[in-house]
Amino acid sequence: MAIGFPFIFILFSLFLVPSFTFPFAPIIPRFPSSAVSAELKQQSHSAPDTLYRTNFFTQILDHFNFNPQSNQTFQQRYLINDTFWGGVKNNAPIFVYTGNEGNIEWFTQNTGFMFENAPSFHALLVFIEHRFYGKSIPFGGNREVAYANASTLGYLSSTQALADYATLIIDLKKNLSATDSPVVVFGGSYGGMLAAWFRMKYPHVSIGALASSAPILHFMDLVSPYIFNSIISQDFRSESENCYKVLKGSWKLIDDIANKPGGLELLQKSFRICKSDDFGAGSLKGWLRTAWVYTAMTDYPTPSNFLNPLPAYPIKKMCEAIDRSETEKRDRLERLHEAASVFYNYTGTATCFDLDDDSDPHDLGGWQWQACTEMIMPVGGSNKHSIFPEYEWSYQDRASSCQFFYNVTPRPHWITTEFGGHAIETVLKRSASNIIFFNGLRDPWSGGGVLKNISKTVVAMVEMRGAHHVDLRYSTKEDPKWLKDVRKQEVKIIASWISQYHQDLHSNN
């Protein structure tokens, strides 16, 4: 069996095309979501409907336009679990997950935190799918039409998505006669950005937000385009200097070999790449880069299953593969193959690696459009300390790629105009409350996260050893103490929001 080469490759390869004279084209790493506990995965695979019911809601295509053509509707999917709900009489809370760029069912598997805390909070659980993803496709559910061109994709934006969430939540509460039940929103990664923004923009719909690994500051003029790759480099370097050096040297090594007669065949054989007419140094380097980037994001303390199954602390395992082979005097290509295998072949079932597989099992492809319009999150730059080749990030490269693919010009400052970001401490201190920003510093996205406490109720939780929204994952017996402590503190803070809300409700009645 050839192992599934993940969807992310779509994003990498698409952006290689218009500018492949560069050592690395500007890439747009997407947000992965984390893992499924082994048990849950089994459970949800064997009986996919046991964790929630699936509903559809008739949603307005364009919330911000009264032009009759914009008055079309589409079916938006949401998942609901009322097993633990304390009900209307008690004004028991509603926990809403603000869906990310992908199939919402996948995110339920990554958000054990909500399931595990629903019983003690007597919470209703609701997971709302983001428009244009999964089964929430406008234009009659016709994906081909929805993704046809900029005039249909134009309805895919964060602002529309937030308005969808508000509309749906208000209608759901009306249907349940639960007008006074407090809503807490949750999200990780882009979903976490949406959760935070939702609390800022719709304080009348939600009493608080847990925004995990939400890089709301990862925008132009707010963040260095080099920090993303610097954090990844540091992750590897903190394991061993040799590991760092081997990875850093690998790009030139690959180019040198590729340029020799028979070099490509040697590379293809050393890395066990499946037969492919398109194989080249570029695709191999993209493939390795994918492994290092995504492993850094999901460097979790326990075994996980993000795209492919991973061991606990996978970066350590990669560096062990590189360093151990060093003492065994193994070939450098063989060491790199072994390190990449931690990401691509941990289960040992791959017979060869298929670089041509651009399947997208979690339906994440729409991020490409978002990254070409509003989500100009500069991440591709590499300085001379990076494990990746030096590369100067340029907005112009992104803009040209987006012109090429979608015939659109990004609006790089729209997000900060719409949601803010500049002087965030001064602003949110007065204008916002009840937001938790969690960040794990192993996660390259943490460079654009909120890392400082802003007020008593706009709180930053920063964990040195944490990775991409590790707090939201299902708990396991092996979880380290720091992770248990993070979750405990989050629960305590959320409980305080709800109790404050109930007090306010009583004193007003």
Ligand SMILES: *[C@@H]1O[C@H](CO)[C@@H](O)[C@H](O)[C@H]1NC(C)=O
């Ligand atoms: C809600 O989730 C729990 C697991 O946390 C599950 O046991 C229960 O069956 C689910 N309820 C519904 C209605 O799907």
Ligand SMILES: *[C@@H]1O[C@H](CO)[C@@H](O)[C@H](O)[C@H]1NC(C)=O
């Ligand atoms: C817009 O849609 C709603 C229901 O979907 C309908 O009642 C209304 O007449 C429509 N308005 C226009 C101007 O088409």
Ligand SMILES: *[C@@H]1O[C@H](CO)[C@@H](O)[C@H](O)[C@H]1NC(C)=O
């Ligand atoms: C965009 O795609 C839609 C749906 O396929 C089509 O009706 C429309 O003519 C296209 N618009 C442009 C400008 O190509």
Ligand SMILES: *[C@@H]1O[C@H](CO)[C@@H](O)[C@H](O)[C@H]1NC(C)=O
């Ligand atoms: C609320 O009930 C109406 C009428 O049954 C239904 O059409 C609508 O989809 C429901 N809203 C939600 C959010 O499920």
Ligand SMILES: *[C@@H]1O[C@H](CO)[C@@H](O)[C@H](O)[C@H]1NC(C)=O
């Ligand atoms: C995957 O791992 C197994 C077990 O270690 C090994 O036999 C196989 O050759 C590996 N596949 C690739 C493509 O490296």
Ligand SMILES: *[C@@H]1O[C@H](CO)[C@@H](O)[C@H](O)[C@H]1NC(C)=O
């Ligand atoms: C923010 O404040 C909380 C206590 O309210 C504390 O636990 C946490 O460590 C602080 N975060 C930072 C980044 O200082």
